[in-house]
Amino acid sequence: MSLDTVVEDIREEAHARAEEIRAEGESRADEIESAAEEDAEATLEEAEREVDREIDQLREQRLSSAKLEAKQKRLEARRDVLGEVREQVEEELASLDGNTREELTRALLEAAGTEFDAGDDVSVYGREDDRELIESILEDDAFDGYEYAGERDCLGGVVVESDQSRVRVNNTFDSVLEDVWEDNLQAISNRLFEQ
Known part of the structure; x- marks a missing residue:
């Protein structure tokens, strides 16, 4: 090769x-x-x-x-x-005015009165515009020992207290409205905002 x-x-x-x-x-x-x-x-x-x-x-x-x-x-x-x-x-x-205001104020005062003992000196406070109304209600014999003691900033109603009983009852329209409002807020809301 x-x-x-x-x-x-x-x-x-x-x-x-x-x-x-x-x-x-x-x-x-x-x-x-x-x-x-x-x-x-x-x-x-x-x-x-x-x-x-x-x-x-x-x-x-x-x-x-x-x-x-x-x-x-x-x-x-x-x-x-x-x-x-x-x-x-x-x-x-x-x-609110007239009979309606008087009836509500009287009812709230009577309800507060159940908290005090007979013979207690009871001081009643209310809205400045309601002074005459409260004083006229306190003239009733049922409220013997009760005296208008001054004004409270409220929508109406009364704040009632006694030193002897050491009790204060807030029966103002404001406090009643607050209780009713809180208890019925859900129902109020449901009614206003039905879906």
């Missing part, structure tokens, strides 16, 4: 081997590229899912926040309306 033939065989073998390495390299490059594309797609899909989750979470947070804000505004509006109703009731109580 000649040297040229050996060189040619080596050259062909080297060329075949180079071709084989190149084919393997291309195949490996295709595999790497394919794997990289799959990884990139998976990363992109995960990123899109994460973005969708964040969008959903943000949407839920904003919706929840908007619902809470709306609820707070409804509650504030209800409180305002209840406050206005309460003020109207107070104005109506303060403006």
Whole structure:
């Protein structure tokens, strides 16, 4: 065999081997590229899912926040309306006059009187505008030992006290209204805001 033939065989073998390495390299490059594309797609899909989750979470947070804000505004509006109703009731109580005012004042004074012993010196306080009314009621024999003692800042009614009994009874329109209001607030609210 000649040297040229050996060189040619080596050259062909080297060329075949180079071709084989190149084919393997291309195949490996295709595999790497394919794997990289799959990884990139998976990363992109995960990123899109994460973005969708964040969008959903943000949407839920904003919706929840908007619902809470709306609820707070409804509650504030209800409180305002209840406050206005309460003020109207107070104005109506303060403006009661004539027989109605006398009957209520007398009833509150009689109810307070059950707390005191016979013979006690009883001091009666009331609204400044009701002084004459209270003094005229106290002229009744049923209120012997009772005396008008001064004014109280209230819508009407009486505050009655005695040093001997160490008792003070607040039977003002304000205190009665407070009790009635607290006891019936839910019913008042339900009636005003029927749904």
